[in-house]
Amino acid sequence: MANIFPKWSNSIPKQIIIAAALITIALTLGATYYATPKYLRVGYQPIQPVAFDHSLHIDQLGMDCRYCHTFVDRSEHSNIPDSATCMNCHNQIKRDSPALAPIRESWSTGKPVPWVRIHKTPDYVFFNHAVHVNRGISCLECHGKVDEMEVVYHAKSHSMKFCLECHRNPEAYIRPVDKVFDLDWMPDSEEQQLIMGKEMVHNWKVNPPQSCSGCHR
Amino acid sequence: MKSKVIEPKLVNEEITGPRYWRSLDELIENPEFKNFIEKEFPLGASELAGVNRRHFIKIMAASFAAAGMGMAGCRRPIQHILPYSKQPENVIPGVPVYYASSHPSAKDNQPILVETHQHRPSKIEGNSKYSPYGGTTDIFTQASILDLYDPDRSTKSSKGTQSISQGMVYDLLQNIHAKFLSTEGQGLAFLADQSTSPTRARIVKEIKRIFPRSTWAEYEPVNFDNPEIAARRLFGRRLRPQYHFTKTKRILSLDADFLNIEPGKLANSRDFAIKRRVKNSKEATKMNRLYQVESNFSVTGAMADHRLRLSSGQIPAFTALLVIELLRQKSIQSPLSEELKKKASNLDTNPHWIQECVTDLLAHPGKSVVTAGSHQPVEVHELVYFINDLLDANGHTVTYLNIPNYSASTIQDLGVNLENGRIETLIIIGGNPVYNAPHDLNWLELQKSVNEVIRYGYFFDETSIEATYHISATHYLESWSDGRTFDGTIVPVQPMIRPLFEGMQELELLARLAGIKKADPYTLVKKNNY
CATH class of the missing domain: 3.40.50.740 (Rossmann fold)
Known part of the structure; x- marks a missing residue:
């Protein structure tokens, strides 16, 4: 009986296996790089209705985060300031600046300014701002050096790995409570941070949850 | 019941619908026009100049697919944060504010605490400051928040x-x-x-x-008036019985679902449960005992130690038998016994059950109580007041609240x-x-x-x-309003x-x-x- 398949078909299974392996590797690597927040979210910098310059207000004028984000240490939600907060100063400074027109309009009409959301945890994640800032986790750890940003952008990845990194070793990130809103503060050295951090974690009974239900409630 | 839809009878034209026309030719049914629309598409419509239709759709499909490759549709939609224009005082976004109120009902305003988020009520729970209910509510109070947002509610x-x-x-x-x-x-x-x-x-x-x-x-x-009506007939005043199950060791309930339906149920079930909670076998004698005579398998019936099935209509006769047995065991001679015997003559029930139950109730004078369901006739409630008097329950395990004359x-x-x-x-x-x-x-x-x-x-x-x-x-x-709880608070x-x-x-x-x-x-x- 003659051969049904030609001789070259002997190598087909081998080729299929190799091709499948390569495709799997390519897909895994591709997804890891391109389909994670590190690639998709970091650097997101939308145009805001008012070009609020954080570096000007914080770095140069020395304002505190909590002047505007008033309830960050009292609520799970860190609020965006109302228009009246802006007008506290801007009814005297730069009163007629065209850049501030949306604020003035909102202030007089009562309609909100439509700020564009940059950082968003998914609906299935519960994140509490107050708990973090009251236990020595600085704004900086999740939002980056906002005090140096002219236009705010998404600086950190906010992936689950990102959260867990800190929840697994909080001593590497924790800092004195009075330095939480001081984004320029640095520990003297890495060793110093770990010694201090371990002490704080122990004294304050910091016990970041690592179970699923800690955040996915 | 929500709003009812009345469907009027349709006339013939309404069933087929009105007849529409798009041109005068169509209206007068011009034969030339008819011929024209029969050729599905007007002349040349099926052939675009240079390309045919099939080819055109192929290209369009390919370009849609190509557009999808850029993942333009996969972007996260832009979301806005809309803060207050002028932040009101005492409002912290993300932190709920609680208000004390009460849920009105016919006999019992249940004290509640309402959770509000940015002034929108979102959840109702009992107000724990009111100790008889200890922060509990019933299902109607819990569900009443949904009525507020009911799309069927009348708006004008x-x-x-x-x-x-x-x-x-x-x-x-x-x-x-x-x-x-x-x-x-x-x-x-x-x-x-x-x-x-x-x-x-x-x-x-x-x-x-x-x-x-x-x-x-x-x-x-659905009203719960009969106990009060019976009291008015007997004592000339509107009185409301208030049971104290924390002081009660023997309970006989005549078709009364006092843990789940009767007003005062929230206090009743808490008090009842207190007398059921024991740490070890030595304390078992401190437990209460519940005799339940009922037609339904109710929540209270499920808690009963002794449960007798009896239809609601037979409860008056059963109550009569109960009074007769009580009078017999207390050796009180009364013409009432003969009267009641006539009423109860048709009831076929286990006399042994009644006998044992009455013996047990009498063994705990001042610590036993009989209660009847509000749906039972006034006569039953009158007898129950009498029974509680015989048991020395009045003033101990059951007290009476004066209802303002109204x-x-x-x-x-x-x-x-x-x-x-x-x-x-x-x-x-x-x-x-x-x-x-x-x-x-x-x-x-x-x-x-x-x-x-x-x-x-x-x-x-x-x-x-x-x-x-x-x-x-x-x-x-x-x-704005006010109200009273079941005990008059x-x-x-x-x-x-x-x-x-x-x-x-x-x-x-x-x-x-x-x-x-x-x-x-x-x-x-x-x-x-x-």
């Missing part, structure tokens, strides 16, 4: 199908007040829900004062007046009598016979359809959100009808000087 007052403004409602009430003031209310009748509110009772008194010839009737389709006609009395044609204007406050009035009354016909029916309600329901005017009500979370009803729709509060409606100048409900409630 109306006359027939025409909606009317709030100003017109004020005028309407003013006119009724003026019209009946001269006749002392001759031809005016009210039908209202029961309420525990002292402020409402005060305004109703005022209405009765200025309209002495009007009829004020109250109706609840008289209201029944829906049956009102029905007689309506039948005689003496009523010109009927004002229905809450309820839904067309749906749930006793069937013998034939309420729908009675209501139709009245000249002018004004219906104040939360839903545009069966009763509203048959009324001349419908006045839209507010939810209790949007209203006064509790507030306070609003936590502005009315979502144009509606009127019950107290304001009544105050306007009574011609009270300051009809603002907050002022009305404050006048009670708590």
